[in-house]
Amino acid sequence: MTCDDVQHRRRKVIRMENAIDTGTTAWILISASLVLLMTPALALFYGGMTRSKSVLNMMMMSYGAMGVIGVIYVLWGWSMSYSSESVMGIFGNPFTHFGLADTITDSAGEYILSDGLPTVVDVGFQVTFAIITVALISGAIADRARFGTWLVFAGLWATFAYFPMAHMVWGGGLLSGDGPFASIAEPIDFAGGTVVHINAGVAALVLALILGVRKGFGKSPMRPHNLPLVMTGAGLLWFGWFGFNAGSAYAADGGAGLAWVNTTTATAAAMLGWLLVERLRDGHATSLGAASGIVAGLVAITPAAGDVSPLGAIPLGIIAGALSAMAVGLKYRFGYDDSLDVVGVHLVAGLWGTVALGFLATGSGLFYGGGLNQLWVQIIIALVAVVFSAVVTAVIALILKATMGWRIDSDVEVMGIDQGVHAESGYDFTGGSGRLASVGVASREALPGAEGPARSEGTTTDIDTTDTRETRS
Amino acid sequence: MTCDDVQHRRRKVIRMENAIDTGTTAWILISASLVLLMTPALALFYGGMTRSKSVLNMMMMSYGAMGVIGVIYVLWGWSMSYSSESVMGIFGNPFTHFGLADTITDSAGEYILSDGLPTVVDVGFQVTFAIITVALISGAIADRARFGTWLVFAGLWATFAYFPMAHMVWGGGLLSGDGPFASIAEPIDFAGGTVVHINAGVAALVLALILGVRKGFGKSPMRPHNLPLVMTGAGLLWFGWFGFNAGSAYAADGGAGLAWVNTTTATAAAMLGWLLVERLRDGHATSLGAASGIVAGLVAITPAAGDVSPLGAIPLGIIAGALSAMAVGLKYRFGYDDSLDVVGVHLVAGLWGTVALGFLATGSGLFYGGGLNQLWVQIIIALVAVVFSAVVTAVIALILKATMGWRIDSDVEVMGIDQGVHAESGYDFTGGSGRLASVGVASREALPGAEGPARSEGTTTDIDTTDTRETRS
Amino acid sequence: MTCDDVQHRRRKVIRMENAIDTGTTAWILISASLVLLMTPALALFYGGMTRSKSVLNMMMMSYGAMGVIGVIYVLWGWSMSYSSESVMGIFGNPFTHFGLADTITDSAGEYILSDGLPTVVDVGFQVTFAIITVALISGAIADRARFGTWLVFAGLWATFAYFPMAHMVWGGGLLSGDGPFASIAEPIDFAGGTVVHINAGVAALVLALILGVRKGFGKSPMRPHNLPLVMTGAGLLWFGWFGFNAGSAYAADGGAGLAWVNTTTATAAAMLGWLLVERLRDGHATSLGAASGIVAGLVAITPAAGDVSPLGAIPLGIIAGALSAMAVGLKYRFGYDDSLDVVGVHLVAGLWGTVALGFLATGSGLFYGGGLNQLWVQIIIALVAVVFSAVVTAVIALILKATMGWRIDSDVEVMGIDQGVHAESGYDFTGGSGRLASVGVASREALPGAEGPARSEGTTTDIDTTDTRETRS
Amino acid sequence: MKLITAVIKPHQLDEVKEALEAYGISGMTETEASGYGRQRGHSEVYRGAEYTVDFVPKVRLEVLVEDLDARSVVDVIVKAASTGRIGDGKVWVLPVEDVARVRTGEHGVAAI
Amino acid sequence: MKLITAVIKPHQLDEVKEALEAYGISGMTETEASGYGRQRGHSEVYRGAEYTVDFVPKVRLEVLVEDLDARSVVDVIVKAASTGRIGDGKVWVLPVEDVARVRTGEHGVAAI
Amino acid sequence: MKLITAVIKPHQLDEVKEALEAYGISGMTETEASGYGRQRGHSEVYRGAEYTVDFVPKVRLEVLVEDLDARSVVDVIVKAASTGRIGDGKVWVLPVEDVARVRTGEHGVAAI
Ligand SMILES: Nc1ncnc2c1ncn2[C@@H]1O[C@H](COP(=O)(O)OP(=O)(O)O)[C@@H](O)[C@H]1O
Numbered sequence A, B, C: 001m002t003c004d005d006v007q008h009r010r011r012k013v014i015r016m017e018n019a020i021d022t023g024t025t026a027w028i029l030i031s032a033s034l035v036l037l038m039t040p041a042l043a044l045f046y047g048g049m050t051r052s053k054s055v056l057n058m059m060m061m062s063y064g065a066m067g068v069i070g071v072i073y074v075l076w077g078w079s080m081s082y083s084s085e086s087v088m089g090i091f092g093n094p095f096t097h098f099g100l101a102d103t104i105t106d107s108a109g110e111y112i113l114s115d116g117l118p119t120v121v122d123v124g125f126q127v128t129f130a131i132i133t134v135a136l137i138s139g140a141i142a143d144r145a146r147f148g149t150w151l152v153f154a155g156l157w158a159t160f161a162y163f164p165m166a167h168m169v170w171g172g173g174l175l176s177g178d179g180p181f182a183s184i185a186e187p188i189d190f191a192g193g194t195v196v197h198i199n200a201g202v203a204a205l206v207l208a209l210i211l212g213v214r215k216g217f218g219k220s221p222m223r224p225h226n227l228p229l230v231m232t233g234a235g236l237l238w239f240g241w242f243g244f245n246a247g248s249a250y251a252a253d254g255g256a257g258l259a260w261v262n263t264t265t266a267t268a269a270a271m272l273g274w275l276l277v278e279r280l281r282d283g284h285a286t287s288l289g290a291a292s293g294i295v296a297g298l299v300a301i302t303p304a305a306g307d308v309s310p311l312g313a314i315p316l317g318i319i320a321g322a323l324s325a326m327a328v329g330l331k332y333r334f335g336y337d338d339s340l341d342v343v344g345v346h347l348v349a350g351l352w353g354t355v356a357l358g359f360l361a362t363g364s365g366l367f368y369g370g371g372l373n374q375l376w377v378q379i380i381i382a383l384v385a386v387v388f389s390a391v392v393t394a395v396i397a398l399i400l401k402a403t404m405g406w407r408i409d410s411d412v413e414v415m416g417i418d419q420g421v422h423a424e425s426g427y428d429f430t431g432g433s434g435r436l437a438s439v440g441v442a443s444r445e446a447l448p449g450a451e452g453p454a455r456s457e458g459t460t461t462d463i464d465t466t467d468t469r470e471t472r473s
Numbered sequence D, E, F: 001m002k003l004i005t006a007v008i009k010p011h012q013l014d015e016v017k018e019a020l021e022a023y024g025i026s027g028m029t030e031t032e033a034s035g036y037g038r039q040r041g042h043s044e045v046y047r048g049a050e051y052t053v054d055f056v057p058k059v060r061l062e063v064l065v066e067d068l069d070a071r072s073v074v075d076v077i078v079k080a081a082s083t084g085r086i087g088d089g090k091v092w093v094l095p096v097e098d099v100a101r102v103r104t105g106e107h108g109v110a111a112i
């Protein structure tokens, strides 16, 4: 390969350097680790918010995304995102670097570098973004989705929505500085407002509409079962987000430092913004509000982290928190069951952060005397992202609906998806009764003393869906 | 600005360098992230220790500190701490660098560097220290403080106690190597024994005294409701503390490595010390003891991490653990309700660590043939910190008592501050009964079917404080 | 000392460099922190898997390992592992660097460097490996081991099994590139397949056999009490493992990046492998399976992280997950109570990863045209590790059995080891009844109002082991 | 006076509560319970080992009523709690000798 | 023999237990319960959606007593449990036909 | 009809359930409870402060039976629940006036 084979994020000129920058390499290695941690953190954030009967399924949707995307990214994900053989500026050729061919070392066996950073380190960094983006979507379909369908969706959506979007914005495609809109102003998406948050937020809305509401939505109480888990998740997300945003500076330098400080400032402000709305509207500042405000702030600063000042990050954050706090109620009015508010938080704050750059970008933003061009181009890339994600998600989700089916049995939904689908319970604090019936050694024998043959048909039928059949005697 | 505008931690000579050290920058970026994580970790540590009816409020005091300090630090916190325009060696001029003016880039638009580290990265590192210090205090006032008053206190205390103390010790002020006591020996506070732990520990004692005891203190059982949470918090604190201590070396070098090894060694030793006291005194080594010993060790090694040998860290740690294990009972004897033992752990271990340097500092300590000077100066800075913090905290807390009020209604205290103040419950494992009454869309409508108008007066009145008024029929 | 005094991991030529590499130093500092975090993460992973009555003891075995090993490592652990005074290639002289003598600074007071990395940073990195290895073993003896015996075992096992094994493999000993088997092919153990996982896995098997089964093993249900904790633990382990594997590259470079990517790829694949076996065999893909698959993948890639390609990591991972999923049932067939499947996960996946290198090592593996030599030498080092660990563990454990005793009273086991041994309960969600009887101030007085003298004999006798004695009246 | 105890499915609780309130009963005490009967439990699988959980979550309601109301209250509960499926539960009636209201110290029917 | 059931406020449990012990009763069984009555529940707000929780935490005590003690034990409980506020709870008395102590197999009053 | 209530040690539950099933009883309702009696609780120590927990975990079983079965069922339970140690628990029998099965609306013995 030649070094100009790869187009990458915010760098127009790709040059092969002889010297590695170990400081930057260390920073991207740890940033990648931090972003990977965000997915388990998200699993906590989401898992704590569901009812206790679905906590495991909720977490499993995030972990499942780690499994699927973790494998396909090295196969075709990297190539579709960053191959210089771009297909109409929409996606990269999946075969150029299939299986990371010609990506890790050059013909001399030396690690390929780009701006002092080994490309393989960048691969690690990028895979974590793909994983978390897919995992984010799962918040919209809590308690009711078939796990198998979700896993297949994860793979398809990453392939047809995420990798192309990453290519368009960061890989030199349509929405990048090399794309057609750059003539107005260079579009800014520092760390993923369009690629990650608008993309996932729109997909969440589409899935919520296609799957339909949960039994009892808008009537039964569906309150978070474990708020300390939610807060822990939010705290770990904040921590991991430093890799996401400050890592996206692609260097251990002042730019990374600015992104770091902006991330903290905007997030703190957004927490206060959300709490303020709650205090005024509902009379109480809640811990779920604080956790949600944190995430809204992190989302909003994502596209802007390197291009606003800390003073600009304050209003950006406050407004993000307040907007999202108001937006989470819309699902009740419009009747879509976006269970954990992916739309209200990620789509709304993602749009706000992307568009706010039109005002607040130091240099090119309206408030900094830059005129309307930046605002204009930010709106365009946001809209393109919305439309692209909506169409691709709808097509994938409808095909899956027709083929594999999305919804679990409604009785299983009532009993709880954890027991019904995963044959587990999240918690057992009493060490309650029950018997060990059989053990799955390779040959799956019944234990001595277990009654009858092992019930291989699983548990989902053991509930009150059928009538006399299920009697004991 | 000129580069000598900022005085900073342990560096006498501030010079403008042309070359960034990306390794050091990477290390301080991640150290800042680690220290930021300490506050959510503290929220777990503290939250698990309260009763389940107050876990959310306990966590919210930490998260609230992140919100408030995260915003004010970039406004005036940095300037009050590190502006070279010192006001009597006590605090920096808040206006010199208000809003990080002249802090991030120089007139040529280049990131300002100091010793190879971009100053904006240092800002990020410093804000996390301010946050955690404020959050530490909250352990003294579990279950009973108005949340609004706490948020205001957080902002005032950071402004009048923390920023000045940071200035005095690290910003070239009174207690620094440039201060008057340096003629005896250069005071040592590597990573915050005075600024963070003595400061917060004294504030905790003062607040506990001013707020008074909880209902049932010393009689009702107030045992930790979730010890795995406490242990998780302690584990994450240990992890985060590497940023705190080894990051305070301000370089990715052997000094950071020494601080890292000392941190681990002293903490391990302190855990054993605490467990030993428990085993001998109570007959049982407990998990709460292990978690507490960890924190005591981390606190004690904080001021000393760069200035003792690993062999010295062992006795320093063991004694810290043992001393704190003995000190936590004092609140029952003296009747102050320092609910989660901020005094017993942070003040006691913080004092010990600061003073122990007089004996154990390699080079200048008594045991290393350095005579009494170091000991003497360590005692002085500890005492100054105690007096300063006590006075400032008392003034702030008494003013707030007179104006906003500190205590929640005693019936709300019995019912639980989570329900009363935040209108939430920490856990709901049974998916119990309840109805969705109304939803807070922007216009806050009642749901169809919800009885009567939305109760905007909140929940706190729905408890047995009033009599016949609250009957249903 | 001279610089060639220390032999270290994968580096044949040790040279003293004048220049520190701050990027690498930053990376190893954070890697050490990440690996330290793995032990609390393991405590969550293990703690969530026990019944709620033993969660604290389970976590305490991990934390206890941190206490004991954290202290002895700086005393003699480093010296036994890496002293160049090797005793027959089996262990290093514990006195050469006792207390880190001649390890941190040279006679000129400069930090000793090796390949640009301060040796003291390496000490920090190494201590974390020793801690986690010991902690891993505890999964085999859940619910039933005396805590004191465990702590002593931890110290002895580290000294006689871990430090020697580290010396043999990484310290220039028998199993290293300087050992006798290197003439066949250079043995590969990138980050600890033999030293950590086979070593701990065999020790776990031996302990499980020596301690015997729990009351009710194979009959009573012993299901995980808190699966979200287990999943959180697995997520944090994955995060920490980046330090373990990519840190073992000993540089912030492309090699670290490759290890990072391989770690993620193999782990994702192993999760899918485990879930697939479950889906086919049991009918349900479980969250415990996902968490376990993650750990199996991390274990298997550990020895191989730097020496396979990402494409090779996929089958390596899938097979690791599938093998372990099948192996965890063996304990029921053979009747050893390896409570949390240390054997099924760490021993099986550790053996597989070590041996798989014989096929998959790029360059020397069978599938890469390298012939059988690599396979042959990998089998040899695995076998030597198995035998060495088995013998040493058996001797230590049997001596402890004869002297201190391993098992707690069987009534305490039924009541729960947390209450019986640690005098604590993991959770109290109801804020249940109870009285504060006395407080352990230094002088341990009874509270005014507490009935009778403080019961210093503890709690373990207060259960139904004795008969009429324990009546109230 | 009578004590009516009803063991019902958890998600019928709100319906039963509302039916009772509509009938004029405005006090009751609820406990979480687990039931064993014709309705089968479920099984769970942990690392390949299958556990059978025989008990099914139920809610146990206690309602003190005047003698005359007993029969109708049982009917009200049965009607509201019924889903027509196995495991809907049981209702039983016990004779009560005395009732006291703690707050006032009243006894008998007035205390209900 | 009688079975006295008391539904009281959770933080009165220790007081009631001590009063019973003082009276000479040294056995009882406690269950966690939730009560519905004149005392109102509370509401909670999650992301702006308000939930009403109607049931209030209570503790349910059961005490087996000899016939003669029944009236006085009810009084002891009412006195100890009372705070004078809405929601203090109820006490009721049921007739018991037989009691057995599991450990010894004894029946009747001796088994209490 | 009778209602048999048994307060037993938690780890005897499975044995009791199996004994009842062997006897022919195939329905019961279980609640978690805490007992206070001759069996002492335990104490716990948190940061040197010792807490005494007086109540011991128990399981509370309720079984509706026909009149004739009552005596034998009590015996079956006593036998299966007994470990011979303090704290094994109590069993008591209450008269029941009516029973209804929610699903079918049946009353009386048929509803058990
Ligand atoms: N003999 C009994 N005594 C007490 N409770 C019973 C008895 N039989 C059934 N129950 C309770 O009623 C519930 C429903 O009974 P089950 O036999 O499953 O269905 P159904 O009542 O519809 O025939 C059980 O879960 C149990 O709680």
Ligand SMILES: Nc1ncnc2c1ncn2[C@@H]1O[C@H](COP(=O)(O)OP(=O)(O)O)[C@@H](O)[C@H]1O
Pocket (backbone or CB within 6 Å): D026, D027, D028, D029, D030, D062, D063, D064, D065, D101, D102, D103, D112, E007, E034, E035, E036, E037, E038, E039, E040, E056, E058, E085, E086, E087, E088, E089, E090
């Ligand atoms: N009819 C009833 N049957 C059973 N329990 C009742 C009944 N009425 C009230 N209770 C119980 O008594 C508790 C207190 O009743 P409540 O009406 O709130 O106050 P008070 O008893 O002071 O008038 C309730 O929470 C409930 O547990």
Ligand SMILES: Nc1ncnc2c1ncn2[C@@H]1O[C@H](COP(=O)(O)OP(=O)(O)O)[C@@H](O)[C@H]1O
Pocket (backbone or CB within 6 Å): E026, E027, E028, E029, E030, E062, E063, E064, E065, E101, E102, E103, E112, F007, F034, F035, F036, F037, F038, F039, F040, F056, F058, F085, F086, F087, F088, F089, F090
């Ligand atoms: N008078 C009582 N009323 C109700 N329950 C009781 C009474 N006495 C004992 N119990 C229950 O029986 C259990 C066992 O009683 P205890 O006195 O400890 O042992 P034993 O029954 O073996 O003498 C207690 O824990 C409690 O739940």
